Amino acid sequence: MRYSGLRVIKEALTGHKGWKPHWRDPEPKKHYDIVIIGGGGHGLATAYYLAKKYGEKNIAVIEKGWIGGGNVGRNTTIIRSNYLLEGNGPFYELSLKLWEGLEQDFNYNAMVSQRGILNLVHSDAQRDAARRRGNAMILNGSDAELLDQDGVRALYPFLNFDNQRFPIKGGLLHRRGGTVRHDAVAWGYARGADSRGVDIIQNCEVTGFKIEDGKCLGIETSRGFIGATKVGCAVAGSSGRLMAKANMRLPIESHVLQAFVSEGLKPVMPGVITYGAGHFYCSQSDKGGLVFGGDLDGYNSYAQRGSLPVVEDVIESGISLIPALGRVRMLRGWGGVMDMSMDGSPFIDKTHIEGLYFNGGWCYGGFKATPASGLCFAHLLSTDTPHEVAKAYRLDRFMSGHMIDEKGQGAQPNLH
């Protein structure tokens, strides 16, 4: 069934009886050409592009819970192409371009909203860094504008411009950045993949790999053995846990990141803002809630919940930037498990085991990467060669010295 405005009107007039489930609920087959582990944004996008762009036929996505229950449904939905380094810039620019055409491509309303992202600057040094980043963005085909204080005031008059310690001096505006309805991304890719024959198998946990003579022959699951010619792992925060079953140690630590939503308000926040002097960023959802977050809790964690000191830190930072926030009630908060890599950048690569491929290390920025990650992982799985824009995302880059460390923090995952 194709979705359209006409269809919505027709269904409204006929009691909404024509809507069908978005995807099937098939039993796993004995063998697939390609099995993707993880029904998050990345796994589903990979299956979608494998079927649609690379013409692969016999594909399954294996998900231990329900699709979209992981980080793809827990993030703060920000998409952007504002990276500095060569290994990252073209990849995230491709991703943003794919977002721009995504809803038409998979015929699903993902509410892609390019409302602009403003990174605030509070000192001369930060302005220099913002100018440099803006130039790098423009060189990579993205957009950037440096605003002075008046420029920021025009967009966000209610910010605390005259904070004694961190006055707002301006900001770097990335107009094509914005937000997307995160669940709809998982559902749209799932529907698109399913309609092209991909089996989406939920409530099926992968518990091990069958590896013989350095070759991966399939996966052990809670619903029995499933044979596969190629296995692609895209389990985000569970990467370390899953790959340990193939006896691999990864350059990754799992950390928890929290996010929060306020009660619904009238429109106040036209775009996304990030505080340059504290751990706080914020946007307003279409339902009216302010969606905001901050920094990692800071220690290894697989608990999908955070601790109170970070709640306090985020809200303190928020109120120092937006004093009016003090009058807003917080509705809820939650946590997700992040696959924090040693340089803050991801991996899309083969492993040393034949037939076993790895996608992970997305840190807290993997939502925006979803379309390009899916496309590039599908490219790798189908052609056995890396996609042009994902060549730098190798697992051996720490050995060869080709780290992609945007922040220059070194091998300290909780600081990326």
Add this chain to the structure above:
Amino acid sequence: MIINHPLLGPRDAQEFTYLGDVSLLDRPDWQSETAAQDFHDYMYLRDNPAGVHRELWFHEIGDRSWLVVTRNTVTHEITNVELARDVARQRGAEK
């Protein structure tokens, strides 16, 4: 979280900063034939378990001692806290 400091008693985890896996105590031998690979593994690879994890915490706004905390990464329960100095000495003695 509360960390039960061996010298100072129970302290709020906010007084500490976190470094990572206790394996960071085991600096490889720089003269070994395989030193390049060993240092890579030491510096960049992690077990990253879901469950019991031994990890290094620094009492930054306290007595500035390094601790080895045994904590469950799923429940956040802390079952043991030792001075990193003692752990390192013992590891050295075992070599």
